[in-house]
Amino acid sequence: MTEKALRLGTRRSKLAMAQSGQVADAVSQVTGRPVELVEITTYGDVSREHLAQIGGTGVFVAALREALARGEVDFAVHSLKDLPTTQPDELVVAAIPVREDPRDVIIARDALKLTDLPRGARIGTGSPRRMAQLNAYARTHGLDFETVPIRGNVDTRIGYVTKGDLDAVVLAAAGLNRVGRSDEVTDFLSVDTILPAPGQGALAVETTADNADLIAALAQLDDPLTRAAVTAERSLLAALEAGCSAPVGALADILTDGQIVKEMRLRGVVGSTDGSTLVQLSTTGPVPETHEAATALGRELATEMLAQGAAGLMGERAL
Numbered sequence: 001m002t003e004k005a006l007r008l009g010t011r012r013s014k015l016a017m018a019q020s021g022q023v024a025d026a027v028s029q030v031t032g033r034p035v036e037l038v039e040i041t042t043y044g045d046v047s048r049e050h051l052a053q054i055g056g057t058g059v060f061v062a063a064l065r066e067a068l069a070r071g072e073v074d075f076a077v078h079s080l081k082d083l084p085t086t087q088p089d090e091l092v093v094a095a096i097p098v099r100e101d102p103r104d105v106i107i108a109r110d111a112l113k114l115t116d117l118p119r120g121a122r123i124g125t126g127s128p129r130r131m132a133q134l135n136a137y138a139r140t141h142g143l144d145f146e147t148v149p150i151r152g153n154v155d156t157r158i159g160y161v162t163k164g165d166l167d168a169v170v171l172a173a174a175g176l177n178r179v180g181r182s183d184e185v186t187d188f189l190s191v192d193t194i195l196p197a198p199g200q201g202a203l204a205v206e207t208t209a210d211n212a213d214l215i216a217a218l219a220q221l222d223d224p225l226t227r228a229a230v231t232a233e234r235s236l237l238a239a240l241e242a243g244c245s246a247p248v249g250a251l252a253d254i255l256t257d258g259q260i261v262k263e264m265r266l267r268g269v270v271g272s273t274d275g276s277t278l279v280q281l282s283t284t285g286p287v288p289e290t291h292e293a294a295t296a297l298g299r300e301l302a303t304e305m306l307a308q309g310a311a312g313l314m315g316e317r318a319l
């Protein structure tokens with residue numbers, strides 16, 4: 001007797017298919033049930049408009065959530081950095097698996113590193129967060145390059161470099177790992193240079209709040225330390241009243257003494273896209289053991305950042 005397959009709603013993009021496929025295998029293993037991928041086309045996949053104008057990457061999430069709410073699929077996998085910070089009551093993030101490499105990377109022509117790029121080099125990124133920090137880095141390190149707004153999936157963005165339109169593009173290491181293209185990276189950017197987006201590198205496995213059995217099964221894939229970290233990062237983003245297209249970076253990491261987990265450090269940054277102003281702060285505290293404690297850490301850092309003028313930098317939107 002075979003049990004009925006669980007239906008996993010996914011976007012059709014290579015990245016979405018890769019991460020859904022990986023989670024499908026893991027879910028199949030813990031439940032003993034087959035998992036079937038159900039492709040969902042989202043408005044964001046068909047629209048040529050700039051995402052910042054149509055409400056950010058939240059559009060990708062919305063269609064998956066509607067399919068969940070209609071009962072067409074049993075669960076869905078999101079890139080956590082694309083999830084809005086408000087959680088609908090009828091849905092639950094049942095698992096946040098161990099985070100992948102959170103760093104941003106560049107893929108540049110001629111295997112160049114960021115600091116090797118010649119004066120006037122053109123670097124493609126549609127992210128105000130990446131623009132702000134790259135431009136700030138250039139200003140403080142005597143470099144000179146131009147950030148060029150681009151959009152598109154991983155293949156399209158890498159294509160700007162291979163076709164010779166741009167000198168480099170910025171991407172997330174995690175996405176490249178998932179689609180098997182991390183060997184094309186020419187420079188892994190230190191998080192001290194570019195703080196990643198809140199939640200970058202992590203996945204969220206979401207299902208409906210009324211599905212207790214599936215919530216319990218999916219919980220086996222949850223990594224509590226990743227959950228605590230991304231909860232703090234997203235709380236910072238929410239408290240700054242910023243969305244996924246705001247120039248905000250955040251990363252929580254665990255400070256260890258040998259093998260022993262000591263504390264959690266949360267770093268946050270907000271900046272003007274030209275890099276002329278950055279507000280960058282960090283805070284350290286006990287590793288949060290509850291959702292409330294993780295949320296409080298993010299909120300406290302946001303309060304300090306707002307006191308240093310963060311709010312004035314948030315109104316900016318990418319072209």
Ligand SMILES: NCc1[nH]cc(CCC(=O)O)c1CC(=O)O
Binds near residue numbers: 057175
């Ligand atoms: N904004 C698009 C997006 N959403 C998630 C990832 C992959 C990285 C991740 O899962 O955090 C990417 C691509 C990128 O930023 O290069």
